[in-house]
Every structure is written in C-alpha cells, then in structure tokens.
Amino acid sequence: MIPFLLRRILHGMIVALGVTTVVFVVTRLIGDPVKVMLPLDSTEEQRAALAAKLGLDGSIWEQYQHFCIRLLHFDFGDSLWQGRSAADIVLERLPDTLSLVGTAIALAVLFALPMGLAAATRPGGHLDRLLVGLSLTGLSVPQFWLGLLLILLFAVQLHWLPTSGDESLRHLVLPAVSLALPSIGRLTIMVRSTAIDEINRAYVRTAEAKGLTFGRILGVHVMRNAANPIITMAGWEAIRMLAGYSVVVETVFSWPGVGFLAVQSIERRDLILLQASVFTVALMVVLLTLAIDIAYKVIDPRIKLS
Amino acid sequence: MNRNPLTEIAADLWRDKTGLFGLTVILLLIVLVVFGPVLAPHEPGAINLAARLKPPAWLDGGSWARPLGTDHLGRDVLSRMIIGARASLLVGASVTAIAGTFGSILGIIAGYFGRRVDSAIMRLVDTQVAFPGLLLAIIILAVVGPKLQTVIVVLCLNGWMVFARMARGIVLTVREAPYVEAAEVIGCHPIRVVWRHILPNLLAPMLTLAVLEFARVILAEAALSFLGVGVQPPDTSWGLDLATGKNYLFRAWWLVCFPGLAITVTVLGANLFANWLRIVADPHEREKLFAAAVVAEEGAAP
Numbered sequence: 001m002i003p004f005l006l007r008r009i010l011h012g013m014i015v016a017l018g019v020t021t022v023v024f025v026v027t028r029l030i031g032d033p034v035k036v037m038l039p040l041d042s043t044e045e046q047r048a049a050l051a052a053k054l055g056l057d058g059s060i061w062e063q064y065q066h067f068c069i070r071l072l073h074f075d076f077g078d079s080l081w082q083g084r085s086a087a088d089i090v091l092e093r094l095p096d097t098l099s100l101v102g103t104a105i106a107l108a109v110l111f112a113l114p115m116g117l118a119a120a121t122r123p124g125g126h127l128d129r130l131l132v133g134l135s136l137t138g139l140s141v142p143q144f145w146l147g148l149l150l151i152l153l154f155a156v157q158l159h160w161l162p163t164s165g166d167e168s169l170r171h172l173v174l175p176a177v178s179l180a181l182p183s184i185g186r187l188t189i190m191v192r193s194t195a196i197d198e199i200n201r202a203y204v205r206t207a208e209a210k211g212l213t214f215g216r217i218l219g220v221h222v223m224r225n226a227a228n229p230i231i232t233m234a235g236w237e238a239i240r241m242l243a244g245y246s247v248v249v250e251t252v253f254s255w256p257g258v259g260f261l262a263v264q265s266i267e268r269r270d271l272i273l274l275q276a277s278v279f280t281v282a283l284m285v286v287l288l289t290l291a292i293d294i295a296y297k298v299i300d301p302r303i304k305l306s
Numbered sequence: 307m308n309r310n311p312l313t314e315i316a317a318d319l320w321r322d323k324t325g326l327f328g329l330t331v332i333l334l335l336i337v338l339v340v341f342g343p344v345l346a347p348h349e350p351g352a353i354n355l356a357a358r359l360k361p362p363a364w365l366d367g368g369s370w371a372r373p374l375g376t377d378h379l380g381r382d383v384l385s386r387m388i389i390g391a392r393a394s395l396l397v398g399a400s401v402t403a404i405a406g407t408f409g410s411i412l413g414i415i416a417g418y419f420g421r422r423v424d425s426a427i428m429r430l431v432d433t434q435v436a437f438p439g440l441l442l443a444i445i446i447l448a449v450v451g452p453k454l455q456t457v458i459v460v461l462c463l464n465g466w467m468v469f470a471r472m473a474r475g476i477v478l479t480v481r482e483a484p485y486v487e488a489a490e491v492i493g494c495h496p497i498r499v500v501w502r503h504i505l506p507n508l509l510a511p512m513l514t515l516a517v518l519e520f521a522r523v524i525l526a527e528a529a530l531s532f533l534g535v536g537v538q539p540p541d542t543s544w545g546l547d548l549a550t551g552k553n554y555l556f557r558a559w560w561l562v563c564f565p566g567l568a569i570t571v572t573v574l575g576a577n578l579f580a581n582w583l584r585i586v587a588d589p590h591e592r593e594k595l596f597a598a599a600v601v602a603e604e605g606a607a608p
Contacts, residue, residue, distance in 0.1 A: 015436040022437070026446050133324070136581065140574035142525055142545075144532050145566030148552060152559055244440025248529045252552075262441065263533060266448040278438070278445050285438050 001297065008293050012286040017068075019282040024067050027271055028060060038269075076276040081268040086276035090258060094280065097257030101246055103176040105238045108183035113230075115184075116191025117218055123196055131188060139185030143245050147178035147252035164254035175253040179246060183237040190233045194226045201225075228299050235292035243285050318586060325582025331575025338391045346385035348372070351540050354380035359558045375560045377550065383560060386542050387568055393543035394572065397458055397527040402520045405462040409469025410512055416470065417477025418500055428474070431467045439464030440526060447535035457536050461523055472515055473508055480507045510587030514580050521576035528569050544569050 034047050058066070070076065076086040119131040154174060155163040162171050198204065199222060207217045247259030254260065258277045265273035319326050338345065360376040361367050362383075374383040416427040443460045450456055480486060481504070489499050530536035531545030539546065544565040551561030 011432070012436075015433050018433055019437055019442070022442060023445065026449050136577050137570075137574055140521065140525075140570050140577055142528050142532075142566060142569050142573075144529065145548060145562070145569065148548070148555060148562050148566070152555060152562075156556055243438030244443075244526075245529070247441060247444065248532065251533060259441075262444065266444070266535070271449070274445055274448070278441055281441055282438050285436060289436055 004297070005294070008290055012290050015286050015289075016282060020068060020071060020279065021064075023275055023278055024064055027275065028063060071279065076279070077272050079265075079270055079273040079276075081265065081270040081273060086273045089273060090261065090276045090280045093256055093258045093261045093277075094284075096255060097242070097246055097250070097259060097281075098284075100172065100175055100179065100250070100255060100257055101238055101241045103172055104179035104183065104241060105234060107176055107180040108187055108237060109230075109234050111180075111184045112187030112191055115188045117195055117222075119188065119192040120195035120199060121214070121218070123192075128192075132192070135185035135188040137185070139182040139189075141181060143178050143182060144248045144252050146181055147174065147249055150174045150178060151252075165256075171253075171255075175249050175255050178252070179241055179249045182245075183241070187230070187233060187237060191226070191230055194229050195222055198222045198225050228296060231295055231299060232292055235288060235295070239285050239288055242281060242288065315586065319582065322582050322585075324578045328575045328577070328579030328582065331571060332579060335391055335395055335572060335575075338388055339395050342388050342392060346382075346388045348382035348385040350381065350386045350389040350542055352381060356380065359554065361558070362560050374564050375558070377547070377558070377561050378554055383547075383564055386547055387544065387565055390542040390544045390547060390565065391568070391572075393454070393531075393537045393541060394524050394527060394545075394569070397454070397461065398520045398524040400458050401461045401465055401523045402516050404458070405465035406469050406512065406516050406519065408462070409466035410473040410508065412466070413470035413473025413475075414477050414500060414504070414508070417474040417481065418496065418504070424474070427470065431470050434464070435467050437464065440529065443526070443530060444533060444535055447530065452530075452535045452538055454537060454541070457527060457530060461526055465519060465523065468519065469512065469515065472511065476508050476511060477504055480504050510583070514583045514587060517576050517580035517583060521573045521580070524569065524573055524576070 034051050038046060038050060074087050078084060079086040079089055082089060115131050115135070119128040122128055151163050151174065154161045161173055162168075163174075165171050195218070199218075203221060203225075204217055207221050208214075212221075246257060247262060249255070250257045250260035251263050258281055262274055262277040262281075265271075265277065319329065354376070357372070357376050357380040358378055360369070360372055360380075362373065362375045372382050372384070374387070376382055377386070412427050416424040443464065446460050447456055486499060486503050489503050494502075527536055527543065528545030528548070531543045532549045534549060537543035537546050547565040548562055548569075551558070551565065554561050
C-alpha cells in the first residue's frame with residue numbers, strides 16, 4: 001500500500017508540475033503577459049512598471065524558478081482586477097465549485113444506478129432501448145444550452161426557481177441538473193454494460209439456484225462486483241466536470257465558482273487570477289485522481305497494486 | 307441470403323433504425339457543409355436593422371422569408387446555422403483526423419516495440435490525461451488569441467491520448483496472435499508486419515472511437531465558442547450564435563433554441579452511428595445480432 005501511494009503521489013506531483021509548466025509557458029513565452037493585461041494604448045513606461053511589479057524583468061529561467069517557488073507557497077501575487085491576493089479570491093470561490101460538482105455527481109449516480117440496472121435486466125428489451133436512447137440523448141446535449149433552456153422554462157415561464165446566484169439551495173438546482181445530465185447518460189450506459197457482464201457470470205446462476213430473488217442478486221451480489229468500475233467512472237465524471245464543463249455551467253448561471261472566476265479574469269485581462277484559478281483546479285483534479293486510486297484498492301482487495 | 311458484404315452492412319443498418327438516423331444526420335451535415343452557400347436563403351452576415359428579432363415563421367410577426375427568425379441585428383437565423391455548421395464540422399473533422407492519426411501511430415509504436423518506448427509513451431499519456439483539458443484550452447486560447455487554427459491545435463493537444471491508449475491495447479493483444487508471430491518468424495520487416503497484419507485489426511475499433519471523439523470535439527468547440535474563446539465574429543458557429551442569443555434569452559428564445567438543437571442533433575447522430583458501428587464491428591456483438599436475426603427469421607418462416 002505505502003509504495004503504491006508514494007508512486008501515485010509522485011505521479012500527481014509530476015502532473016501538477018506539468019500543468020504549472022504549461023501555464024507558465026503559455027503566459028510567458030507565447031503571449032507577453034504585460035501586453036495582454038494592459039490596454040493597447042498604454043505607454044512604454046506603464047509596461048515597464050507593470051513588468052517590474054510582476055517580477056517579469058528577469059530572464060525566463062529566473063522567472064520560471066520564481067514562479068514555481070511561489071506556487072509552493074500557494075502565492076500567485078495580487079489580482080490586478082481586485083487588488084488583493086489572488087489565492088484568497090480563489091479560495092473564497094472554491095466551496096461554490098465543489099458544492100456544485102458534488103451535487104451534480106451525486107445526482108448522476110443516484111439516477112444512473114437504478115436506470116443502468118433496470119436496462120441490464122433485459123438487454124434488448126423495450127425498457128433497455130428506451131433507457132439507452134435517453135442516455136445517448138442526454139450525453140449529446142451541450143450543458144450550456146440545457147442550462148439556458150432550464151432557465152427559460154423554470155425561471156422565466158414557471159417562476160419556480162431563480163436564474164442565477166448562490167444564495168440558497170434553490171439556486172443550486174438548475175446548475176446541478178445541467179451539469180449532471182451528460183454524466184447521467186454516460187454513467188447509465190456504463191452501469192448497464194458492467195451489470196450485463198456480471199449477470200452472465202457463474203455466481204449469479206448459483207445465487208439464482210439457491211432461490212434468491214433477482215432484486216437481491218442485483219442489489220447485493222452484482223452491485224458488489226460492479227462497484228469498482230462504477231466508482232472509478234463516477235470519479236472520472238467528477239474530474240471531467242471540474243476540469244472543464246463546470247466553467248461553462250457556472251458562466252451560464254453566474255454561479256460564483258472558480259470556473260466563472262476564470263472566465264471573469266479572462267474578460268478583465270487578469271492573468272494572475274487566471275493562473276491562480278487554473279492551478280487550483282488542476283490541484284483538485286490531481287487530488288481527486290489520487291482519491292479514486294485509493295478507493296479502488298479499498299473497495300476491491302483483489303486488485304494488485306503495481 | 308445475400309452474401310455481398312456491402313449489402314449485408316446496408317441491410318444491417320436498415321434493421322437498426324437509430325444507426326440509420328445517425329448516418330443520415332452525418333450525411334445531411336456534409337451536404338450542408340459542401341452546398342451551404344447555395345442553400346442558405348440569405349447572406350449570413352447581412353444586417354437588416356428594420357427586421358430585428360423577428361420570430362420564426364409560424365409565430366405572429368414571422369414570415370417564411372426568414373423561416374427561423376432573425377437575431378438582434380436582423381440577420382437570418384437559418385442561414386447563419388447553415389453556414390455555422392461549417393465551423394463545427396471543420397473543427398470536429400480536423401481534430402479527429404489529426405489527433406486520431408497522431409495518437410494511433412504513437413499507440414502502435416508503444417504496443418509493438420514495448421519496453422522502454424512503451425513506458426515512455428504511456429507515461430506521457432497518463433500525465434496528459436490527468437490535465438484539466440478544457441480549462442487549459444481556455445487559458446491557452448485566451449492568451450494566444452482565439453483563432454480557428456488555434457482551437458484545432460488546442461483540442462488536438464487534449465484529444466490524442468484516447469487514441470494512443472486504445473491502439474496500444476489492441477496491438478498488445480494482436481501481437482500475440484499466431485499469424486503475427488508467423489510473419490515475424492519468416493522475416494517480415496516490422497513495418498510490413500504492422501501494416502499488413504496488425505493495422506487491419508485496428509480499423510473498426512479506431513473508426514468507432516473516431517466517431518465518438520468527433521461528437522466530443524463538436525461539443526468542446528461549441529463550449530469554447532460559447533465562452534468567447536473559440537470562433538470569432540464575423541465568422542459564425544453554433545456555439546457563438548448561442549452566446550449572442552443568450553443576451554436576448556427573454557425576448558427571443560429562438561436565438562438560443564435552434565443553434566443548440568443543431569448541436570444536439572449532430573452530436574446525437576454521431577453517437578448513435580458510433581453505437582451501431584461498435585456493435586457491427588465487434589465480433590461478439592455480431593454473433594448476438596446474427597442469432598437474433600436467425601431467431602426472428604425462423605419465427606416468421608412457418
């Protein structure tokens with residue numbers, strides 16, 4: 001267990017370093033950050049002043065070292081837009097993103113499990129076709145469009161739910177549903193195929209021969225064996241949300257999470273805040289990957305860790 | 307029974323109506339892309355402020371001259387959607403082709419040569435898979451400047467790993483097959499072994515994966531354009547039109563509904579087609595289909 005953990009942590013650190021380097025290279029080499037951050041008609045002196053303030057006047061290699069050392073302290077410098085520590089701003093926004101992604105993934109598993117199992121009981125049957133069709137449709141809908149449609153229906157037409165903000169639990173419903181729908185589709189299909197594979201195994205026949213009800217076999221025997229791929233897949237769905245689609249959904253609903261913050265900092269040309277948000281999300285992704293790997297081992301002791 | 311493989315595939319497709327729907331959508335889109343400028347009733351960028359925010363034809367105030375209504379500048383929604391299909395398909399097709407070729411080649415190299423080469427390539431894949439792809443795409447596009455070519459490059463950067471993983475997995479299993487060993491024993495050049503004996507096994511599963519990735523890339527391009535870091539005006543794309551439509555959500559629902567519907571139908575079509583392709587290409591699934599067909603025929607015979 002311990003060597004396995006160390007190896008995974010090392011891998012996580014390599015990933016974090018990789019992301020850091022990409023962010024650094026992109027912001028320093030390809031585009032001149034000072035030019036991006038200042039308006040087009042800024043003077044030479046203004047540019048030089050900002051460069052000095054941001055520590056951009058050394059050599060590229062010095063800048064890179066400086067950048068990495070500050071990251072170790074979770075220090076990105078002051079946000080240009082808000083004039084205070086970018087790390088603080090990101091940390092204020094992080095709970096919003098985590099609660100949104102957490103709710104969405106819970107919703108996805110809650111719906112996908114029964115739907116996938118129901119579809120697997122009679123592959124090729126009417127219910128199966130219906131559920132697979134619905135899942136494929138669900139995973140084909142762009143989340144931002146779904147979000148806008150939900151706003152039109154539930155906020156504008158019916159006045160049931162608010163369109164944006166994060167003041168109450170009611171505000172969470174529409175963004176979480178938009179974010180969850182494609183995951184519900186993918187997870188349902190995954191649960192279905194895993195369950196079909198398991199149902200054809202010998203132990204299911206044994207259980208049936210013992211006279212157990214099909215519901216019990218499905219709920220206890222099959223689920224135990226299918227749990228691992230399903231949990232892994234759910235973890236990957238959470239990563240997928242965190243690493244991209246939450247940005248889009250947060251923007252549609254003005255949900256004040258890290259993703260929306262990243263978009264706002266692009267609009268305000270605040271590269272420091274953008275770096276801080278991207279790095280924080282990358283860190284979350286690395287931690288989540290680690291958690292999935294550990295869960296894998298805890299749930300199924302048969303897995304050899306190598 | 308007809309034994310011609312092509313007619314058999316066609317008959318198969320006819321039996322599976324969802325797969326047929328998927329293929330129809332894809333073919334229809336290709337027609338739109340090729341003949342778009344001829345088919346579009348108006349110039350997509352033509353501004354007509356006198357006819358701003360006109361609803362679709364079947365509602366009060368709409369006219370059949372502009373079947374799906376107009377946007378905030380009086381531009382024809384239908385024409386913009388027809389032309390907008392080009393951006394989506396161009397990005398989807400080129401990213402799939404480039405990332406697919408690159409990823410497959412690396413995967414084949416990793417699987418065929420094994421050892422150091424394999425672990426080096428797969429390390430890279432593992433590391434890159436763990437990157438927050440879309441977020442990095444957004445930051446790169448925001449800094450470098452959104453251009454169609456940049457969108458393609460950025461999406462390729464986070465799309466090639468799936469192909470490498472899959473190609474490597476298949477090569478690893480096929481490598482052990484007796485006919486591959488035989489070819490190696492009689493002294494075939496590695497390139498010949500890969501080309502003649504290994505590659506044919508890759509074709510069907512990689513094609514299926516490519517169609518699935520095509521669907522994913524279209525969604526990603528729409529999301530990037532929606533956020534304002536993808537396709538830029540005066541060019542059009544479904545995601546971009548959705549972003550402008552968003553500002554008129556409460557007054558002109560059609561600006562949001564139709565482009566979104568176009569994205570959904572396209573992605574759904576690709577997914578359904580891939581689903582059919584997977585079943586047809588997988589020998590195990592084929593057996594089941596065949597058995598089902600035989601049972602159906604025998605049941606109908608007496």
